[in-house]
Amino acid sequence: MHITRxxxxxxxxxxxxxxxxxxxxxVFYGQNGSGKTSILEAxxxxxTGRSFRTHIPKNYIQHETGDAxxxxxxxxxxxxxxxxxxxxxxxxxxxxxxxxQGQLAKILPLQHIDxxxxxxxxxGAKPRRQLLDWLMFHVEPDxxxxxxxxxxALKQRNSLLxxxxxxxLQDLEPxxxxxxxxxxxxxxxxSGIVEQWKVYFEQDLQHLLPNLAVELEYSPGFHTExxxxxxxxxxxxxxxxxxxTEYGPHRADLRxxxxxxxxxxxxxxxxKKLLIMALKLSQIAMLHACxxxxxxxxxxxxxxxxxxxxxxxxxxxxxxGSQVFITTLEHESVKKHLHDLxxxxxLFKVENGxxxxxxx
Numbered sequence: 047m048h049i050t051r052x053x054x055x056x057x058x059x060x061x062x063x064x065x066x067x068x069x070x071x072x073v074f075y076g077q078n079g080s081g082k083t084s085i086l087e088a089x090x091x092x093x094t095g096r097s098f099r100t101h102i103p104k105n106y107i108q109h110e111t112g113d114a115x116x117x118x119x120x121x122x123x124x125x126x127x128x129x130x131x132x133x134x135x136x137x138x139x140x141x142x143x144x145x146x147q148g149q150l151a152k153i154l155p156l157q158h159i160d161x162x163x164x165x166x167x168x169x170g171a172k173p174r175r176q177l178l179d180w181l182m183f184h185v186e187p188d189x190x191x192x193x194x195x196x197x198x199a200l201k202q203r204n205s206l207l208x209x210x211x212x213x214x215l216q217d218l219e220p221x222x223x224x225x226x227x228x229x230x231x232x233x234x235x236x237s238g239i240v241e242q243w244k245v246y247f248e249q250d251l252q253h254l255l256p257n258l259a260v261e262l263e264y265s266p267g268f269h270t271e272x273x274x275x276x277x278x279x280x281x282x283x284x285x286x287x288x289x290x291t292e293y294g295p296h297r298a299d300l301r302x303x304x305x306x307x308x309x310x311x312x313x314x315x316x317x318k319k320l321l322i323m324a325l326k327l328s329q330i331a332m333l334h335a336c337x338x339x340x341x342x343x344x345x346x347x348x349x350x351x352x353x354x355x356x357x358x359x360x361x362x363x364x365x366x367g368s369q370v371f372i373t374t375l376e377h378e379s380v381k382k383h384l385h386d387l388x389x390x391x392x393l394f395k396v397e398n399g400x401x402x403x404x405x406x
Contacts, residue, residue: 113128163322226273258313267293360380
C-alpha cells in the first residue's frame with residue numbers, strides 16, 4: 047500500500063493535518079520541535095498500533111483531548127485508527143471495523159529507520175528478535191498463527207510458575223506439550239527464513255559496507271538436538287526456582303558476527319548504523335521480491351549520515367519501490383539527491399504543528 051492521502055488529528059502538537067497526492071518520496075523539514083517526527087509517529091501508530099517513542103498513549107495524544115486519529119488512503123484501500131487514552135483502539139479498513147492490528151499491519155508493511163540509533167546491535171536479543179519477527183510476519187504465512195498459540199502457552203506456563211513454587215512436572219505437562227509443539231514450529235519457520243534473508247543481507251551489506259563481512263547467526267533459544275520438550279522437562283526445577291520459562295523461541299537471538307568478533311564489540315558507531323540499515327534494507331528487498339512494497343519512515347536523515355551514505359540509502363529505497371517519508375533539518379541536500387536520481391518527491395514545511403506543501 048502506497049499512501050496517496052494522509053490525515054492526522056490530535057497527535058502531539060500537530061493540528062489537523064490533511065496531505066494529498068503524496069509521492070514516492072515525501073520530505074518534511076522544519077526546526078526541532080516543529081512536529082516533523084510526530085508525522086512519522088502517526089504513520090507508525092496506524093500501521094503497528096504503537097508509537098516508536100513511547101508506550102503510553104497520553105504521551106502522544108494531544109493534551110486535554112481524549113483520542114488521536116490517523117487515516118490513510120491508497121488507490122485501493124482506506125484505513126483508519128482511533129487511539130484512546132485508555133490504550134483501546136478502533137480500526138477500520140474500507141469502512142468496516144476489524145478486530146486485530148495484525149490485519150492492518152498486513153496491508154501496510156512499515157519499516158522505521160532511525161540513522162542515529164544502534165539499539166538493534168547494542169541492547170540485547172529482544173530488538174534483534176523483533177526485527178526478525180517483523181520479516182517473519184510479512185513473508186511466512188503461518189508464522190502469526192504459530193506465534194499467537196506459543197505466546198498464549200508461554201503466558202499460562204509463566205503464570206503458573208509465578209503463582210506456585212511447588213509445581214510438579216505433571217502440573218506443567220499440558221503447557222509443556224503445547225509450548226514444545228508451537229515452539230518447534232516457530233524455530234523451523236525462523237531458521238528457513240533466516241537462510242533466505244542472508245542472500246539479500248549480503249547484497250545490501252556489500253553496498254553499504256563493502257569492506258566488512260558480517261554473518262547472520264540464528265540462535266534458537268533451546269537445544270535443537272534434544273528438542274524443546276526435553277529442555278522444558280530436564281530443566282523443570284530450574285524454571286520453578288526462577289519462576290519463568292528459560293528455554294524456547296522467546297529467548298532466541300540473531301547474532302551478528304565478524305571475523306574479529308561480535309558486531310556490538312568490534313564495530314564503530316558509524317559501522318553499526320550502516321549495518322542496521324543493511325539489515326532493514328535487505329528485509330525490504332525480500333518483501334519486494336515477494337511483490338510486497340514497504341512504507342519507510344526515515345527520521346532525521348541528514349543528522350549523522352554523510353552525503354554519500356544519504357545518497358546510497360535514498361537510491362536503494364527507490365530501487366526497492368518503497369514509499370518513503372523523510373524528516374530533516376537540511377532539506378536542500380535531500381532535494382539535490384532526489385533531483386539527481388530523478389525521483390518524484392513532495393516537499394513539506396512543518397512549523398508549530400502545521401504542515402504546508404512547498405511548491406517546487
